[in-house]
Amino acid sequence: MARRLGHGHPACLLAAAVLLLSAAAAASTSAAQQLDCAANATFQAGRSYRRCSALPVLGATLHWTYHPGNGTADVAFRAPQGSGGWVAWGINTQGAGIAGSSVFVASQQAAGGGGGAVSVLTTVLESYSPSLRNGTLGFGVPSPPAAEYSAGAYTIYATVALPGNSTTQNTVWQAGPVRGGAIAMHPTSGPNLMSTKRQDFL
Ligand SMILES: *[C@@H]1O[C@H](CO)[C@@H](O)[C@H](O)[C@H]1NC(C)=O
Ligand SMILES: *[C@@H]1O[C@H](CO)[C@@H](O)[C@H](O)[C@H]1NC(C)=O
Ligand SMILES: *[C@@H]1O[C@H](CO)[C@@H](O)[C@H](O)[C@H]1NC(C)=O
Ligand SMILES: *[C@@H]1O[C@H](CO)[C@@H](O)[C@H](O)[C@H]1NC(C)=O
Numbered sequence: 001m002a003r004r005l006g007h008g009h010p011a012c013l014l015a016a017a018v019l020l021l022s023a024a025a026a027a028s029t030s031a032a033q034q035l036d037c038a039a040n041a042t043f044q045a046g047r048s049y050r051r052c053s054a055l056p057v058l059g060a061t062l063h064w065t066y067h068p069g070n071g072t073a074d075v076a077f078r079a080p081q082g083s084g085g086w087v088a089w090g091i092n093t094q095g096a097g098i099a100g101s102s103v104f105v106a107s108q109q110a111a112g113g114g115g116g117a118v119s120v121l122t123t124v125l126e127s128y129s130p131s132l133r134n135g136t137l138g139f140g141v142p143s144p145p146a147a148e149y150s151a152g153a154y155t156i157y158a159t160v161a162l163p164g165n166s167t168t169q170n171t172v173w174q175a176g177p178v179r180g181g182a183i184a185m186h187p188t189s190g191p192n193l194m195s196t197k198r199q200d201f202l
Pocket of ligand 4: 119120121122134135
């Protein structure tokens, strides 16, 4: 005859304790990340941001200020990368993952490296082999984006009208090489395939 496991059974209590412990660990991890990502972060032209989040891969951090009155967010995306590479951040307005994402791509394509101006490409990734045409994004960009390269990291500065005036968005980010003056494919394994997050801007 089967023995019934009541809610007071030791196995259930253990499961509940494990859940509580992992919730506590998650909370303290996110508090620590909040500190890490805020620690002395400085930005060009006196910019500052209310919130930040250490993104799970590629050593990237996202800093932002959300303006509820007009549904925009001022964003600074920072990621370590060699000066001869590129980094990108964006929002997928068409679903999750990479295809359909509207992204800002920062790179320094000036020959000789070092001292090259950092430019920002805005493009919609139509597919996994996108055209990378500099064009308009799937959301409003009220002011021109900018970027800098400093201390081994790129920072992209952008203001975005959050699509659908929604404070949670499917975000993507990436880092890869520039070859022959052109944005080349990023690595296609490991962390480079895990760089998506449903980001809460509140
Ligand atoms: C932040 O800046 C303070 C004062 O300049 C310094 O003492 C501290 O070590 C810095 N912290 C980090 C994590 O860089
Ligand atoms: C949105 O609101 C913020 C805060 O009031 C303001 O600083 C910003 O200029 C506004 N942006 C646009 C595009 O209206
Ligand atoms: C966006 O949503 C906020 C909060 O729900 C609201 O106050 C604001 O008017 C909306 N803005 C736009 C541009 O729709
Ligand atoms: C994309 O176009 C904008 C606006 O014309 C320009 O400022 C920017 O430098 C261009 N980006 C690239 C990488 O060519």
